[in-house]
Amino acid sequence: MTYLDYAATGPLLPEAIAAMREAEQKFFANASALHTPGHLAMNKIEETRELLAELINADPEEIIFTSGASESNNTVIRTFEGHEIITSPLEHHSVIEAAKALKGKKKPTLYSYMFANNEIGEFLPLKDIAKKAHENGDFIHSDLTQALGKIPLDVKALDLDYATFSAHKVGGPVGVGALYIRKGAPFKPLIIGGNQEKHRRGTTYNTPGIAGFGAALKYLKDHKTWEIYDTKVRELRDELAKRILAEIPGSSLNTELGREKSLPNILNASFEAAEGESIQLYLDAEGIVVSTGSACASGDIKPSHVLMAKTGDAEVAHSSIRFSFSPDNSMEDVEKVMAKLPGIIDRLQKISTIERKTK
Amino acid sequence: MNEGQDWIYTDIVKDHFMNPRNFLFGDEKKFKCDATGIVGNPICGDQMKMFIKVKDGKIEDIRWKTYGCASAIASTSALSELAKGKTLDDALKISAKDIDDYLGNLPKHKFHCSILGHDALKQAIENYRESA
Numbered sequence: 001m002t003y004l005d006y007a008a009t010g011p012l013l014p015e016a017i018a019a020m021r022e023a024e025q026k027f028f029a030n031a032s033a034l035h036t037p038g039h040l041a042m043n044k045i046e047e048t049r050e051l052l053a054e055l056i057n058a059d060p061e062e063i064i065f066t067s068g069a070s071e072s073n074n075t076v077i078r079t080f081e082g083h084e085i086i087t088s089p090l091e092h093h094s095v096i097e098a099a100k101a102l103k104g105k106k107k108p109t110l111y112s113y114m115f116a117n118n119e120i121g122e123f124l125p126l127k128d129i130a131k132k133a134h135e136n137g138d139f140i141h142s143d144l145t146q147a148l149g150k151i152p153l154d155v156k157a158l159d160l161d162y163a164t165f166s167a168h169k170v171g172g173p174v175g176v177g178a179l180y181i182r183k184g185a186p187f188k189p190l191i192i193g194g195n196q197e198k199h200r201r202g203t204t205y206n207t208p209g210i211a212g213f214g215a216a217l218k219y220l221k222d223h224k225t226w227e228i229y230d231t232k233v234r235e236l237r238d239e240l241a242k243r244i245l246a247e248i249p250g251s252s253l254n255t256e257l258g259r260e261k262s263l264p265n266i267l268n269a270s271f272e273a274a275e276g277e278s279i280q281l282y283l284d285a286e287g288i289v290v291s292t293g294s295a296c297a298s299g300d301i302k303p304s305h306v307l308m309a310k311t312g313d314a315e316v317a318h319s320s321i322r323f324s325f326s327p328d329n330s331m332e333d334v335e336k337v338m339a340k341l342p343g344i345i346d347r348l349q350k351i352s353t354i355e356r357k358t359k
Numbered sequence: 360m361n362e363g364q365d366w367i368y369t370d371i372v373k374d375h376f377m378n379p380r381n382f383l384f385g386d387e388k389k390f391k392c393d394a395t396g397i398v399g400n401p402i403c404g405d406q407m408k409m410f411i412k413v414k415d416g417k418i419e420d421i422r423w424k425t426y427g428c429a430s431a432i433a434s435t436s437a438l439s440e441l442a443k444g445k446t447l448d449d450a451l452k453i454s455a456k457d458i459d460d461y462l463g464n465l466p467k468h469k470f471h472c473s474i475l476g477h478d479a480l481k482q483a484i485e486n487y488r489e490s491a
Contacts, residue, residue, distance in 0.1 A: 273426060274426075275404060275405075275426055275427050275428055275431075276428075277428035277429055278376075278427070278428055278429055278431075278432060281367070281376065281428075281429045282377075285373075285377060294404060294428065295403075295404045303404060314401070314402040314403075314404070315401045315402065318401065318404040350384050350385045351379070351382045351383070351384060351424055351425060351432075352424060352425070352426045353397065353401075353406040353407065353408045353424045353425060353426045354401050354406070354426050
């Protein structure tokens with residue numbers, strides 16, 4: 001199988017599996033308890049907290065664990081219930097929908113701008129927004145889910161008040177995330193009814209999940225994964241982009257390449273007159289796994305809001321495919337895609353009701 | 360959904376998606392037809408066009424083109440098989456449910472794809488009757 005859907009999720013790192021098994025067996029006790037097993041469990045949790053703090057240049061006390069990026073995003077938005085909330089059009093639905101439901105007119109304003117988008121990989125003007133927000137006494141949150149491990153991160157240099165992280169995008173388990181809350185920034189817990197996380201999130205600590213997240217974070221730190229992404233992974237992504245444009249008529253990129261423009265692991269491309277879900281499933285039948293911004297794939301009637309915001313063209317959005325790499329991929333995977341994709345696109349274009357306009 | 364299968368659609372849907380029947384490959388002019396019908400639009404992510412050749416009140420031959428998802432391709436393919444050889448009146452009686460039954464059921468949210476193909480055929484038959 002050629003797996004190119006790492007931006008959606010990836011396999012657990014063996015290190016994470018080992019850490020989770022160890023935690024299940026040895027650190028099963030309630031981490032809030034005062035007895036020795038509880039204390040040992042809490043130590044595992046604190047190890048992960050310190051690792052994340054070190055990776056993003058935060059204080060461990062500024063980090064709480066959550067059930068994932070959606071909860072982290074929801075928590076920040078809910079803190080600003082009734083306030084003006086301004087988000088980029090490229091945000092995840094857990095930001096956009098929560099903001100739509102909870103925003104009001106009160107000041108200060110919350111800005112929510114992700115560092116890099118999950119569907120097209122492009123960077124947002126986060127520093128400019130942070131500067132503008134802080135000049136007016138407002139606050140800024142950033143969803144760093146896709147950026148963690150792919151690029152060096154520093155929440156202080158980015159001047160963020162809040163930041164969201166997810167474990168399963170970096171080789172940790174699904175169901176674990178984290179939220180950075182700058183010391184002194186307003187905060188309202190989403191889950192009330194427990195003194196865990198210093199009253200910032202109720203519910204028994206998910207020690208095995210957090211231990212798995214910790215093992216994944218240690219892997220990032222020890223391997224300096226952002227350097228591997230910047231070199232090897234970027235090379236794969238850029239090569240695929242180059243070959244798609246050169247070898248597939250009617251193809252276009254929805255991701256601007258370049259170190260200053262996008263994450264090195266994501267490539268989004270559209271194929272004129274060919275529909276995304278069909279492309280995805282013909283590739284799937286060949287053992288090549290990708291994702292699409294086509295409406296059909298999600299069961300929705302509208303195509304991806306990100307592709308719509310980026311291109312303004314529903315046809316381009318419906319015809320889009322995202323390829324997302326990890327260091328586990330190789331040039332062989334690029335070869336495999338290019339051995340099958342041109343034929344699939346050609347066939348779909350030939351049975352299409354739409355005539356291909358470009359050469 | 361089809362729990363327990365390794366593919367999102369049934370084997371019949373997959374077969375019609377992988378090996379669509381009666382599609383018009385390439386230039387439309389290659390198929391000399393008596394009438395066409397087109398529904399949907401690429402903005403919505405689905406468009407289908409039917410081409411029919413009629414002889415003695417029957418659909419002697421049929422071709423189609425589609426811009427759409429796997430269900431759209433499979434359901435149009437299935438419809439073309441169902442309609443071929445039928446009288447125009449009988450072809451008009453083919454319902455979206457008939458297509459869905461033939462394919463062994465599409466996922467619920469994909470049902471609209473089979474309705475589209477069916478509307479395109481209906482339109483082709485109406486166009487044929489108006490021109491005849």
